[in-house]
Amino acid sequence: xxxxxxxxxxxxxxxxxxxxxxxxxxxxxxxxxxxxxxxxxxxxxxxxxxxxxxxxxxxxxxxxxxxxxxxxxxxxxxxxxxxxxxxxxxxxxxxxxxxxxxxxxxxxxxxxxxxxxxxxxxxxxxxxxxxxxxxxxxxxxxxxxxxxxxxxxxxxxxxxxxxxxxxxxxxxxxxxxxxxxxxxxxxxxxxxxxxxxxxxxxxxxxxxxxxxxxxxxxxxxxxxxxxxxxxxxxxxxxxxxxxxxxxxxxxxxxxxxxxxxxxxxxxxxxxxxxxxxxxxxxxxxxxxxxxxxxxxxxxxxxxxxxxxxxxxxxxxxxxxxxxxxxxxxxxxxxxxxxxxxxxxxxxxxxxxxxxxxxxxxxxxxxxxxxxxxxxxxxxxxxxxxxxxxxxxxxxxxxxxxxxxxxxxxxxxxxxxxxxxxxxxxxxxxxxxxxxxxxxxxxx
Ligand SMILES: [Zn+2]
Numbered sequence: 001x002x003x004x005x006x007x008x009x010x011x012x013x014x015x016x017x018x019x020x021x022x023x024x025x026x027x028x029x030x031x032x033x034x035x036x037x038x039x040x041x042x043x044x045x046x047x048x049x050x051x052x053x054x055x056x057x058x059x060x061x062x063x064x065x066x067x068x069x070x071x072x073x074x075x076x077x078x079x080x081x082x083x084x085x086x087x088x089x090x091x092x093x094x095x096x097x098x099x100x101x102x103x104x105x106x107x108x109x110x111x112x113x114x115x116x117x118x119x120x121x122x123x124x125x126x127x128x129x130x131x132x133x134x135x136x137x138x139x140x141x142x143x144x145x146x147x148x149x150x151x152x153x154x155x156x157x158x159x160x161x162x163x164x165x166x167x168x169x170x171x172x173x174x175x176x177x178x179x180x181x182x183x184x185x186x187x188x189x190x191x192x193x194x195x196x197x198x199x200x201x202x203x204x205x206x207x208x209x210x211x212x213x214x215x216x217x218x219x220x221x222x223x224x225x226x227x228x229x230x231x232x233x234x235x236x237x238x239x240x241x242x243x244x245x246x247x248x249x250x251x252x253x254x255x256x257x258x259x260x261x262x263x264x265x266x267x268x269x270x271x272x273x274x275x276x277x278x279x280x281x282x283x284x285x286x287x288x289x290x291x292x293x294x295x296x297x298x299x300x301x302x303x304x305x306x307x308x309x310x311x312x313x314x315x316x317x318x319x320x321x322x323x324x325x326x327x328x329x330x331x332x333x334x335x336x337x338x339x340x341x342x343x344x345x346x347x348x349x350x351x352x353x354x355x356x357x358x359x360x361x362x363x364x365x366x367x368x369x370x371x372x373x374x375x376x377x378x379x380x381x382x383x384x385x386x387x388x389x390x391x392x393x394x395x396x397x398x399x400x401x402x403x404x405x406x407x408x409x410x411x412x413x414x415x416x417x418x419x420x421x422x423x424x425x426x427x428x429x430x431x432x433x434x435x436x437x438x439x440x441x442x443x
Contacts, residue, residue: 024132028415039112048405053147054186090138097139103148111407125422137430160380209384218400227370228394235348247302262301267332284311355391362423
């Protein structure tokens with residue numbers, strides 16, 4: 001409750017009355033207690049959580065969250081890929097719902113907040129709006145996406161990507177964990193465990209999507225801000241580069257006659273680090289894997305395979321640098337052959353400016369310091385943004401640490417994020433008279 005009190009404390013004198021009338025206040029204590037109770041499922045000895053996708057722990061998390069939702073009058077449902085929806089019904093059920101949420105799965109040594117904070121703040125907003133008695137035009141649907149983390153089944157963000165049509169259900173069902181258990185087997189078990197949940201189609205129409213998440217970086221904390229208005233997510237390209245030369249005797253073959261794949265790699269690497277890695281201050285360029293064949297001290301390397309992970313917020317820069325990577329590799333190959341395969345191409349995205357304005361206004365309304373911020377990690381919102389105007393709210397996490405047992409968010413920051421989220425959702429649901437929907441948003 002301290003969080004809510006401090007939030008109110010910093011508002012102007014008339015704000016309590018205004019908020020009570022138009023923007024229902026979330027219950028910070030209830031939200032925190034629920035976060036801590038959820039963190040008991042899969043709890044680790046040093047404060048972390050191991051609750052990977054489709055494990056018994058995640059099913060227990062579903063049970064807990066569905067119970068809270070039902071108690072508040074929300075309607076649980078699922079879909080063929082195992083996303084969980086909890087819907088607060090609006091007056092007109094034919095209008096596309098507003099979605100808000102994140103994920104309930106964690107890394108094997110994850111924390112209490114990554115994903116869980118997004119689902120439970122959205123649930124808190126829905127429960128608060130349900131109790132407010134204000135009329136709402138459309139449904140508000142809290143969502144927990146399947147397998148965001150990708151730790152048990154790769155790749156991550158399966159639920160949101162399948163929902164957005166980026167990956168087929170068959171392809172996802174065929175993925176297996178290290179023990180050989182398929183997503184399909186465990187999805188069937190999930191659906192059998194919750195037989196009374198209605199099954200919704202993948203990709204049903206959305207009005208808008210808003211996701212709260214811990215920042216997983218140090219910027220908000222360093223800047224003394226509580227709300228990060230996420231502008232977008234940086235894009236990423238991954239390459240596999242294969243250099244083919246010729247093996248030879250290290251003692252007999254003259255330098256001029258060699259087709260040394262590692263020598264070619266060395267020339268490429270120097271130029272790549274300088275030209276691509278040094279392009280600008282925000283570029284992220286990594287050669288993280290290198291394989292040399294035959295990797296023997298007295299044999300001239302005949303083959304080198306290496307990886308490139310390239311990230312940048314601007315797609316034009318990403319595209320330009322991808323071309324440069326190909327050109328540098330070709331120019332530095334010398335007597336060797338080189339092939340550059342683009343393995344993954346996820347462009348950077350920008351979130352809805354109108355929704356970003358709403359988040360900023362909500363933060364100002366409650367006196368929460370805010371700033372625009374870029375997401376350096378990927379999130380489910382990347383896929384939702386293809387379907388509807390989307391946005392993300394970041395809250396600080398201690399020392400920027402995430403995917404670790406020591407991951408921590410302050411109760412006051414969780415409460416502030418939940419309140420900003422609740423305000424924005426209330427506006428999107430048409431609960432506040434006289435406030436127009438954001439441009440490009442739901443009609
Ligand atoms: Zn996450």
